[in-house]
Amino acid sequence: MHDLLRDSPSSSPRGSPYGPGDWAELEEVARAGNFDVLRSVTYNRVWITGQSYCRNRASIDSCERHLQSLWYVYYQCARHVSHESFEQDRWVLDIIRTRGRGPLTRPAPGGGIDIARTPEGTVWNDLPFLATDMTEYWINSCAEMDSKQRINAASFLAKLASTRIANDRLCQIALDLFRDTFESERPLGSSNEADDENEDRHRTIHGLTIASLLPSACAWIREAGHNIILLSDASWNDCSHSTIGTGGFTFVQSELGQRAPGGFSPWRWLYWLKRLHQIAEEASKADEKLLAEQAANAIDIMLSDVKERNSQILRVFEGAGDAVTQDKDFMGLKRKW
Template identity: 60%
Template sequence: MEALRGDTTSPSPRHDPDPILVAASAGDRESVRDAIKRGEFDDLRSAAYNKTWYISERYCRIGDSVDSFEPVLHDLWYIYYQGGCYLSYESAEHDKLVLDVLRTKGRGPLMRPAPSGCGVDIARTPVGALWNGLPFFVTDMTDFWVNDCAKMEVNQRLNFASFLAKLASTRLDKDRLCQIALLVFRETFETERPLHIPDDTGESPGRIMHDLSISALLPAACAWIREAGYNIILLSDVSWNDCSSSIGQGGNTFLKSELGQRASAGFSPWRWMYWLKRLHEIVKEAEQADEKYLAEQATEAIEIMLGHVEERNSGILRVYEAAGGGLRQDKAFLGLEKLIKGDESSE
């Protein structure tokens, strides 16, 4: 820790990435996809470790600038993205992948002696330091979700959402990974789309978000509620909106609703209540369509959300209680009403 006090914190001038590494990136990513096709998932973790070692060597021993090996850093996050998609979210291997990311962060700052001989230089990028800042991890994962989500088969989408939510539950990067939950919930709960579309569960390179049904997206949304529900409550309580407007903005159906008039972007008690209401509507619609599994997923998500609110004595309860009027007459919020009345009777 004494060495860190001599850290050179002034921003370094930007340099171009190594052109050899830039040219090699496409082939490197193709080899990752090929390994997945062959089912060689153990090799992914080894490849990720090797890239982490390579970056550390380039900075600490060779003395390269961070910018020169930035392509390798993006390729490292690509390995975790692919593993998060194709490993089952229920498997031990999936959890090991999550732990590997956290261990990478736990390596702490990547340092070398400063050229002046006084203090140290820390490997810094414009978006954070290696390794404790996991630079570009959140932005890359967000881009992977935005660009590839619609193309995935439903299980890949579920696996990747679970991977992200597991990491988000550790409050990675000051909760910024939770911005992806806003994207998932906006598409699932705040956008008009049919309950079910035939043949939208498989992988399709040409598919766009508009082509997806609720049944194709709900498992991913439920994964966020299941794995990072506490964090979603915490962020809703403080109306967290530390993300770009394009990510934080509410969807059309939310913005048109009474709840959307009170808070249009980011996490908020009002938006959380809207998601709860939509889940109730999905349960009803799924039961009418005899989509039992879909109804069960939504019901479980409702129970988790209400359980988290009660356990944390969330401010959402007080916001709901103070709302009064027609909101407290809405049957979708009967669970919240029971929690409030339960608190009153215990006083």
């Protein structure tokens, strides 16, 4: 194939940057399911980065294109590798092993060691640009993906976030997704929506229903629920852009939203739990059994996780006053003394 994939870990790095045509080719390889080829591409990108910086003494700035091409390959695999397969877990492990390579270094001209540092951290320790790029890819392509790609990508990103790499910043994707799913006014929809079975580059986030987004939100709760609780306890809001952590309209207008800052917080976690109860009830009335089951399962996971961790969320709930503690949607949070 193709100049993109002709390089191998035993070949010389190419001098020209990767362009949009190269990225389109990577997308087609992923769409065709040629994941072994793409794994070779990722090895190649890692090797080129090291070769350019360590042996050719290129600046780390000139290596950024290799890093961003690397993360683009992983994002395409996230979309197209089934979330139900062990193959997806292998791709997650590949990123973790890349981080395990340790800091990229070379001898400094005057003695000592140069370390490859970018504005987003050290290569490879901090996996610079990973969280920023993945967040941008998700925001820009979430709506256009078909339903299978959307849950594949959400599951992959949640699994990766559960390892706590990139300083937890991958979890900002959950903030964006939860705002769209739980904090925006949108119709319930149906789990069998024909419009969501195919990719559509003209579809926007405003055209998606709860049914289109709920499986992805539930994947985050299932795969990274403990991380979401940990960040909620800490009121974490270290997002790439301040707008990512901003609450959605229905949350901001709610009583819980009046008490919460941006980003993760115990109050926002409580709001998500309440919305899941409301979605489950609405889905049951509409005879959308699958949606009701997905919401119910997510509720069970959230309640189990928060009690297992003995989270600060429980103490915030207990001190919230009768308007919250007597709400039927929060009965599962009451502890048995």
